[in-house]
Amino acid sequence: MATREPPTVRWGIIVCTDAMEATGRISSWFVEDLVINRSDAKASHIIQAVGSSSLEKGNDFVARYCGKSNPSVYGAYSQVYDDPDVDIVYIGTPHAFHKQNCLDAIAKGKAVLCEKPLTMNARDAREVFDAARERGVYVAEAMWLRHRPLVHDLRKLIYKDKRIGEVFRAFSDFGVEMDIPNLPETSRYKQPSLGAGSLLDLGIYSITWAILALEEEPGSNPDDLTLNGVQTHWHGVEVTSSALLRYASTGRQGIVTSTTMTNGNPDMLARVQGTHGSIEVHGPFPARPTSFTVFPKFTDTLVDGLGDGVVVRGEGIKFDYPHAGRGFHFEADNTAVDYVSGKLESSIVSWSETIRVMEIMDELRSQGGTKYSQDLDA
Numbered sequence: 053m054a055t056r057e058p059p060t061v062r063w064g065i066i067v068c069t070d071a072m073e074a075t076g077r078i079s080s081w082f083v084e085d086l087v088i089n090r091s092d093a094k095a096s097h098i099i100q101a102v103g104s105s106s107l108e109k110g111n112d113f114v115a116r117y118c119g120k121s122n123p124s125v126y127g128a129y130s131q132v133y134d135d136p137d138v139d140i141v142y143i144g145t146p147h148a149f150h151k152q153n154c155l156d157a158i159a160k161g162k163a164v165l166c167e168k169p170l171t172m173n174a175r176d177a178r179e180v181f182d183a184a185r186e187r188g189v190y191v192a193e194a195m196w197l198r199h200r201p202l203v204h205d206l207r208k209l210i211y212k213d214k215r216i217g218e219v220f221r222a223f224s225d226f227g228v229e230m231d232i233p234n235l236p237e238t239s240r241y242k243q244p245s246l247g248a249g250s251l252l253d254l255g256i257y258s259i260t261w262a263i264l265a266l267e268e269e270p271g272s273n274p275d276d277l278t279l280n281g282v283q284t285h286w287h288g289v290e291v292t293s294s295a296l297l298r299y300a301s302t303g304r305q306g307i308v309t310s311t312t313m314t315n316g317n318p319d320m321l322a323r324v325q326g327t328h329g330s331i332e333v334h335g336p337f338p339a340r341p342t343s344f345t346v347f348p349k350f351t352d353t354l355v356d357g358l359g360d361g362v363v364v365r366g367e368g369i370k371f372d373y374p375h376a377g378r379g380f381h382f383e384a385d386n387t388a389v390d391y392v393s394g395k396l397e398s399s400i401v402s403w404s405e406t407i408r409v410m411e412i413m414d415e416l417r418s419q420g421g422t423k424y425s426q427d428l429d430a
């Protein structure tokens with residue numbers, strides 16, 4: 053039987069890295085993974101074009117990160133959208149520009165993979181998806197966590213194999229320490245007009261973990277969920293968000309948090325508790341889990357209310373997920389496969405899921421008192 057060649061897609065990368073200011077971090081991470089030579093690749097990726105605010109930065113980016121690729125380099129994003137040889141535009145600008153960048157690329161008929169959060173609020177996400185539907189082009193939010201095999205397997209353990217019994221609670225925290233007062237005014241972590249705030253940057257992953265752990269069919273019953281959130285601001289920036297999620301039909305609860313006041317705990321990116329055991333997820337940060345451990349139900353030495361009450365944590369079984377690079381190739385491969393099969397939506401991160409997570413963040417910001425200028429636009 054003939055084996056089918058993996059499809060080839062040509063990427064246009066929007067934004068670069070300024071070596072002095074170390075910006076454009078995500079675009080460099082993404083292309084570094086794209087150019088890795090992998091025997092198990094589901095698609096073949098070509099870096100066809102790079103667009104930056106300056107040609108110099110664009111050329112520097114290519115030299116640093118694009119390996120042996122020889123892309124066209126443009127000093128304006130619009131030239132990437134106009135390049136007939138680009139199939140998919142990858143957008144890695146600060147949050148506040150995502151909507152316009154997406155709309156501009158869509159208007160030129162380009163498929164789009166846009167960094168998280170897709171937009172600043174749910175209304176703007178709907179506008180982007182409406183434009184994509186009308187123009188008949190593929191658009192997806194680059195929630196790379198969702199594409200990881202680890203996440204797929206963990207959900208199978210929870211919902212198909214029922215390894216921890218009935219799930220009743222999940223925790224996830226994402227912390228990245230940022231010295232907000234001393235950051236340059238132009239930093240996206242400090243400038244509300246660029247979308248600064250822990251919830252949209254980090255809490256989006258904590259919420260995603262809760263949904264993945266607590267919902268068998270993510271997003272199938274949005275009205276089942278109630279939310280209670282609080283936020284704290286420092287120097288005009290939302291620096292800590294905490295939210296309680298409660299599902300009326302099952303009573304399941306999620307505790308999701310994010311902060312730019314301190315770094316998170318790599319031993320416990322997320323914890324899922326069930327009636328027969330629990331799962332702890334490990335890795336550098338919640339967007340990048342590398343392993344998880346399944347524990348049997350914790351027991352204690354109390355017998356009939358007597359004894360010294362020491363909790364015993366039984367031996368866990370650890371599942372490791374080593375892979376090349378940082379793991380952006382999982383979403384790149386899936387995006388390429390969806391794109392060549394003519395889909396408008398990602399088969400992993402649906403439009404409704406992106407809108408749902410944006411709606412949750414809208415509600416938490418409304419309760420917590422964080423407003424962005426985009427919320428006021430007509």
Ligand SMILES: NC(=O)C1=CN([C@@H]2O[C@H](COP(=O)(O)OP(=O)(O)OC[C@H]3O[C@@H](n4cnc5c(N)ncnc54)[C@H](OP(=O)(O)O)[C@@H]3O)[C@@H](O)[C@H]2O)C=CC1
Binds near residue numbers: 103169
């Ligand atoms: N998936 C993930 O793990 C990660 C995702 N992200 C997401 O990616 C996006 C970008 O994050 P990151 O790479 O850290 O951002 P940076 O601030 O490092 O880079 C943003 C780039 O956007 C371009 N840009 C355009 N207009 C502006 C402006 N007014 N101010 C600053 N930069 C501008 C610049 O490129 P140029 O001058 O070349 O046009 C700049 O280098 C965010 O939305 C974030 O949520 C970020 C980190 C990790």
Ligand SMILES: O=C1OC[C@@H](O)[C@H](O)[C@H]1O
Binds near residue numbers: 228253254337339
């Ligand atoms: O998505 C992200 O993941 C890694 C963090 O350091 C970064 O701030 C955030 O944008």
